[in-house]
Amino acid sequence: MGFGVLGVFLGLLLEVSTHGPHTVPRTSWKHQDLDLMEFSEPGIYNYSTLLLSEERDALYVGAREAIFQLSKKNVTVRNNKVQWTVAENSMMMCTLKGKSKERDCLNYIRVLQVVDDERLYVCGTHAFQPQCDYLNLGDFSLDGRPEDGRGKCSFDPSQSFTTVMVDGELYSGTAYNFLGSEPIISRYSPSQSLLRTEYSTSWLNEPSFVFADVIREGENGADGDDDKIYYFFTEVSVEYEFFGKLLIPRVARVCKGDLGGQRTLQKKWTSFLKAKLVCSMPELNFVFNVVHDVFILKGAHSKDTIIYGVFTSQWGNVGLSAVCAYNMTAVEEVFSRGKYMQKATVEQSHTKWVRYNGITPSPRPGACINNMLRQQNITSSLHLPDKTLQFVKDHPLLEDPVLPIGNGPRLITKDVNYTQIVVERVRALDRKIYDVIFTGTDKGVLHKSVVFEGEVHIVEEIQLLKNSEPIKNLLLSSESRSLYAGSDSGVVQSPTAFCSKYSSCSDCILARDPHCAWDPRSKACVNIFNATQQQLRKLIQNLNGDADSCPSVAAPSQKDYQRVTVKPGSSAELPCLVHSNLAQVMWKSNGSLLTEASRFHFIAENGLLIYSVAPEDQGYYECWSVEWAPAAGKNFSRLMAGYALALDLPPRTPPPQAGGVATTSGSEETPGRHAAEGNGKTDEAPLTSGLGPLSFTTTALLTSPPQTDSSLTPPPSSTVKLPPKQHLPPTSNVRHPDSRDPAAEYLQHNNTTALLFLFLLFFLLFLAALVYNCYMQYLPAPCLRLRAALLGTHKSTHQPEYRACEAGLMETSGGTDKINLTEQPTQNGSQATQNLRALRDTGYETEPECGNGRVPSHSFGGDSDSPSQEKPFDVDCESQPIQFADAD
Ligand SMILES: *[C@@H]1O[C@H](CO)[C@@H](O)[C@H](O)[C@H]1NC(C)=O
Numbered sequence: 001m002g003f004g005v006l007g008v009f010l011g012l013l014l015e016v017s018t019h020g021p022h023t024v025p026r027t028s029w030k031h032q033d034l035d036l037m038e039f040s041e042p043g044i045y046n047y048s049t050l051l052l053s054e055e056r057d058a059l060y061v062g063a064r065e066a067i068f069q070l071s072k073k074n075v076t077v078r079n080n081k082v083q084w085t086v087a088e089n090s091m092m093m094c095t096l097k098g099k100s101k102e103r104d105c106l107n108y109i110r111v112l113q114v115v116d117d118e119r120l121y122v123c124g125t126h127a128f129q130p131q132c133d134y135l136n137l138g139d140f141s142l143d144g145r146p147e148d149g150r151g152k153c154s155f156d157p158s159q160s161f162t163t164v165m166v167d168g169e170l171y172s173g174t175a176y177n178f179l180g181s182e183p184i185i186s187r188y189s190p191s192q193s194l195l196r197t198e199y200s201t202s203w204l205n206e207p208s209f210v211f212a213d214v215i216r217e218g219e220n221g222a223d224g225d226d227d228k229i230y231y232f233f234t235e236v237s238v239e240y241e242f243f244g245k246l247l248i249p250r251v252a253r254v255c256k257g258d259l260g261g262q263r264t265l266q267k268k269w270t271s272f273l274k275a276k277l278v279c280s281m282p283e284l285n286f287v288f289n290v291v292h293d294v295f296i297l298k299g300a301h302s303k304d305t306i307i308y309g310v311f312t313s314q315w316g317n318v319g320l321s322a323v324c325a326y327n328m329t330a331v332e333e334v335f336s337r338g339k340y341m342q343k344a345t346v347e348q349s350h351t352k353w354v355r356y357n358g359i360t361p362s363p364r365p366g367a368c369i370n371n372m373l374r375q376q377n378i379t380s381s382l383h384l385p386d387k388t389l390q391f392v393k394d395h396p397l398l399e400d401p402v403l404p405i406g407n408g409p410r411l412i413t414k415d416v417n418y419t420q421i422v423v424e425r426v427r428a429l430d431r432k433i434y435d436v437i438f439t440g441t442d443k444g445v446l447h448k449s450v451v452f453e454g455e456v457h458i459v460e461e462i463q464l465l466k467n468s469e470p471i472k473n474l475l476l477s478s479e480s481r482s483l484y485a486g487s488d489s490g491v492v493q494s495p496t497a498f499c500s501k502y503s504s505c506s507d508c509i510l511a512r513d514p515h516c517a518w519d520p521r522s523k524a525c526v527n528i529f530n531a532t533q534q535q536l537r538k539l540i541q542n543l544n545g546d547a548d549s550c551p552s553v554a555a556p557s558q559k560d561y562q563r564v565t566v567k568p569g570s571s572a573e574l575p576c577l578v579h580s581n582l583a584q585v586m587w588k589s590n591g592s593l594l595t596e597a598s599r600f601h602f603i604a605e606n607g608l609l610i611y612s613v614a615p616e617d618q619g620y621y622e623c624w625s626v627e628w629a630p631a632a633g634k635n636f637s638r639l640m641a642g643y644a645l646a647l648d649l650p651p652r653t654p655p656p657q658a659g660g661v662a663t664t665s666g667s668e669e670t671p672g673r674h675a676a677e678g679n680g681k682t683d684e685a686p687l688t689s690g691l692g693p694l695s696f697t698t699t700a701l702l703t704s705p706p707q708t709d710s711s712l713t714p715p716p717s718s719t720v721k722l723p724p725k726q727h728l729p730p731t732s733n734v735r736h737p738d739s740r741d742p743a744a745e746y747l748q749h750n751n752t753t754a755l756l757f758l759f760l761l762f763f764l765l766f767l768a769a770l771v772y773n774c775y776m777q778y779l780p781a782p783c784l785r786l787r788a789a790l791l792g793t794h795k796s797t798h799q800p801e802y803r804a805c806e807a808g809l810m811e812t813s814g815g816t817d818k819i820n821l822t823e824q825p826t827q828n829g830s831q832a833t834q835n836l837r838a839l840r841d842t843g844y845e846t847e848p849e850c851g852n853g854r855v856p857s858h859s860f861g862g863d864s865d866s867p868s869q870e871k872p873f874d875v876d877c878e879s880q881p882i883q884f885a886d887a888d
Pocket residue numbers: 037074076077
């Protein structure tokens with residue numbers, strides 16, 4: 001059974017990864033193309049803790065056994081450094097416990113927080129014996145009186161962990177023991193004892209902490225509500241049963257003023273509540289259920305505050321990442337009004353989580369102390385009644401999920417794993433505010449995206465780190481207009497925009513970067529935050545990418561085209577570099593479109609290659625970039641390069657054989673440089689010698705309608721692989737067979753073959769099962785329909801079984817509308833698919849199934865699990881007695 005289910009999964013994932021929506025970065029910058037500032041010191045690694053101090057103009061970096069103070073303006077400038085190593089005896093204790101001396105038993109700095117103007121609070125894993133200390137900023141030295149770091153910092157440097165300092169108190173999400181098995185959300189304050197979570201799987205179940213931050217109520221909180229600290233993590237679900245562990249992204253919160261309970265929940269949070277975060281593609285029933293990082297974009301009012309999260313799926317190898325955004329008001333709504341969930345015993349032994357429908361005690365369990373409670377003489381959590389406390393202790397989980405804005409991801413990207421996110425709110429020249437999303441990947445790449453009228457556009461991807469390694473930490477400073485990325489090997493500083501890299505007006509506009517605008521006077525793409533007031537009025541910016549607003553440039557005459565003269569039979573390369581991954585390159589000769597069918601032409605990524613040039617190949621060649629700007633609803637065509645190709649005919653005798661001879665040799669060969677060899681001039685001549693002089697004049701003469709484009713300049717040597725022509729518009733049909741599959745080209749991705757293989761495997765399995773079932777007459781008539789279901793056309797025609805089950809459950813528990821559980825005609829093969837889809841469909845709403853944690857089997861592998869032949873997969877919800885303990 002498991003195998004069959006797996007097959008369905010793979011099929012589903014494949015369907016999502018191939019048909020699902022995903023966005024492609026318009027431009028790709030390589031590390032060496034950019035002049036980024038970097039910092040690292042020999043022998044020091046794991047630069048993963050970063051802290052920005054705008055006042056001190058500093059970036060503090062916590063690495064392995066060292067803390068640095070770098071200049072915020074230029075991280076290559078190191079202003080201070082302090083080392084914090086592990087003493088010999090601690091090291092020995094650690095190794096005795098079986099940890100590695102080189103890896104684990106070192107001091108990984110994981111907490112760097114501002115205490116006051118003079119001091120930072122610093123914690124390190126300290127050889128699996130976490131310790132904290134104060135760092136004096138005056139002389140950049142540690143106090144040397146380390147405190148116990150248990151509950152503030154993780155023991156294990158590789159374990160997930162989060163922390164935030166609020167008003168001198170340190171809030172952490174970490175593990176409280178050496179084994180890392182006791183998760184804890186805690187508050188440490190110098191004046192009080194540690195406040196923490198209850199050690200129970202209903203509070204925290206193998207969580208992976210990613211982020212924590214404070215949301216202030218501010219003055220607008222007229223009801224005197226408390227500030228709240230929000231935690232984000234992924235944990236193993238308790239409310240769904242699944243074969244294996246089902247991960248669930250969560251948001252939890254505690255109140256800042258919480259002091260714990262008097263009798264119940266002593267020194268424990270009385271305000272700990274959590275809810276699930278939903279990030280899914282409802283139309284494909286695909287759930288992103290692992291949250292990796294969160295950024296809270298704080299607005300002036302809490303209703304302007306947006307929570308951004310990056311997600312992937314637990315079934316990770318589809319290679320899809322998503323960004324979901326949540327309205328802070330919606331989150332607050334869930335916490336202040338959501339229904340609680342409760343554990344119920346099913347069939348004597350089994351427990352399930354179901355919605356609690358009884359009467360909730362008052363004051364509302366988990367609520368912060370506000371003016372209303374104060375009027376009832378409840379001025380702190382110590383005064384809360386035991387009934388409320390006992391309830392929140394048993395019911396920390398809310399049933400209502402937090403849904404994303406627009407009910408789906410803001411951004412879906414293929415073949416990347418996002419690890420980090422920061423968001424900047426930018427006021428563009430149209431006076432509108434745009435959220436610019438920066439996401440870091442596990443391969444050291446940064447994506448810059450902008451949300452325009454609800455649609456997301458990836459402006460660029462940047463190879464931020466030299467090596468392909470995860471971005472462990474990402475910070476943004478709007479003030480210095482820089483991003484800071486920490487990784488295992490160093491710290492990199494990058495500007496938030498690369499406007500000057502866009503060399504023509506249309507390129508500048510088509511980039512759709514809210515930071516950038518075209519200055520017609522200086523003929524440069526400039527950062528609008530670096531422009532003078534008078535300059536601002538003249539700047540051209542059009543975030544829908546409508547490049548028609550660019551000043552028109554006279555089309556160059558053919559007389560100005562670069563002359564290229566080659567010997568008959570040799571090959572010619574006409575370079576043409578198009579930076580945009582959204583553009584298509586078209587070549588015209590003598591004004592008519594060159595297609596791949598044209599003989600001896602090879603449209604390569606960086607130009608046109610003509611093998612064995614014959615007399616009839618002479619003429620004018622133009623390279624056009626056609627870029628589709630979806631938000632403007634237009635194509636923009638630009639002439640990128642023009643050439644006049646002529647043969648170098650020694651005397652006036654035309655060489656009639658040359659073309660023919662070369663033809664045979666050329667056409668038999670595989671296309672590419674290889675084919676050019678042995679003809680005409682020297683071996684490398686066609687490329688190198690062709691390029692040198694060309695690149696020179698190209699810049700001077702060429703001629704794109706808007707203006708000259710220095711980005712056309714090919715690299716000095718033709719052996720340099722240019723940034724691959726990556727993504728094409730889905731409509732792309734002018735494609736050359738020689739070029740690689742566009743889907744596979746994209747800085748670093750190459751797993752299409754694996755997916756293809758999986759698909760084939762799955763398909764074969766399915767075919768076998770289908771044939772077998774048809775043969776055994778398990779399938780009545782609808783063999784055909786089954787096929788259709790597999791192809792996804794029946795996506796929504798069948799009511800998922802879960803729905804019925806769920807309805808049944810609700811009916812039992814809540815006495816809602818009576819729902820008739822009629823048995824739906826089902827098709828064996830697609831049954832499991834339906835169930836899995838249903839699980840996604842509901843955004844894992846309540847009970848995923850009625851079968852004790854097992855997805856009803858189906859006949860894929862021909863396994864023996866099938867209950868009965870007639871109605872193998874009907875799920876009978878009513879037959880399962882569920883005991884509800886609605887009221888206490
Ligand atoms: C950053 O500092 C280094 C070292 O002082 C210097 O060489 C470099 O030019 C600086 N870069 C910038 C952009 O200021």
